[in-house]
Amino acid sequence: MNFSFTDEQLMLKDSVEGFLTENADSGIVRQAMASESGVDENLWQKICAEMYWQAILVPEECGGLGLGLVEAVIVLEQMGRFLTPVPLAAGIQSALALRTLADQLQAHTLLAGLAEGRLLGLAHTAARPSWGASGVGVIANSTVNGWxxxxxxxxxxxxxxATELLVVAKIGSDLGLFRLAADQTGVALSKMPTMDQTRPMGVLQLHDVTVDPESCLSLDWAEQLEAVLDYSRIALGAEQVGCAQASLDQSVAYVSERVQFGRTIASYQAIKHKAADMMLKVESARSLLYYAACVGDEALTDAASSEDLQEAAAMLASSAGDAAFFCAGTGIQLHGGVGITEEYDIQLYFKRARSMEAYLGRPDEQREVLAAMLLDQGGSHAA
Structure with missing residues (x-):
């Protein structure tokens, strides 16, 4: 694949980087971490009003920009660099889920809400034993009044x-997708403790929640769930690449200033080797990121198969997860003992990298997916 950015995509990258440099520095991130929500709501409103990134994947007929996954990952990579404390990734995940239901009126209504900046959460798994269909922890039972x-x-x-939720639930051996209001009777949505304080996660408890028939968006959503998870891994990979890049940049800046034995430690060959290894990880993951984004765009228009999407997402997830954790961990080492203290930002990237590494499947699990595709099934994919 001969990939190069268009002029519009380069302009988008520059505008995102400039905006975040001005509005999402380390102080903003730390303030959001200390807040109850973990989100800078003023920054989120500014993004929604001025930049309109929340509408990138929303079709034009729903009030969005109608752009593709490549444009989305351009934004998300920069947000990973800055650990931007806003729920953009969640909105992109929900938009991708709704686009599998593009012919339904409710889906159009919800997509229009996303374009306006409303928060819609995808509740798809209990993550036991997996992130896919076998990990779905909500059960839907048919009743006289609906579900x-x-x-x-x-x-x-x-x-x-989130003010509304898209809930994946088991219906016998199938999966359904339901729309719920967060304040509905029997719904308990709370913030769950996580290692990464720069990215809040929620836990949803449902107790005999009544859902009318119109709020059932799909009765056969298993295949679509797997596709949405693959798209989500591509989006997550963008943030991991950004995290790895920031870890490299901050480490190089530190070793270029730190003086030991009369010279900067960046002049020592062992330090140069570490930095070179970090750069190799970053660039390899970035190449896979934009390859996967291109495959994702093709899959959104049915020009690529679900197997192609799964393969591209697994390759990226295995590489980007390793790159983020390696670069952040190496950055801690290059900073020395102070790297893990709150004074330095590199420890924030280490926590983000560790939490993202496990989210939606660890790198080793994604390599097992690739092995199954290439070996067990006798596939002809070129990983």
Missing amino acids: SLSGEARFIATGDL
């Missing part, structure tokens, strides 16, 4: 801020 939902979903990317 009754009970169970638990964790790791909801909007934290406890």
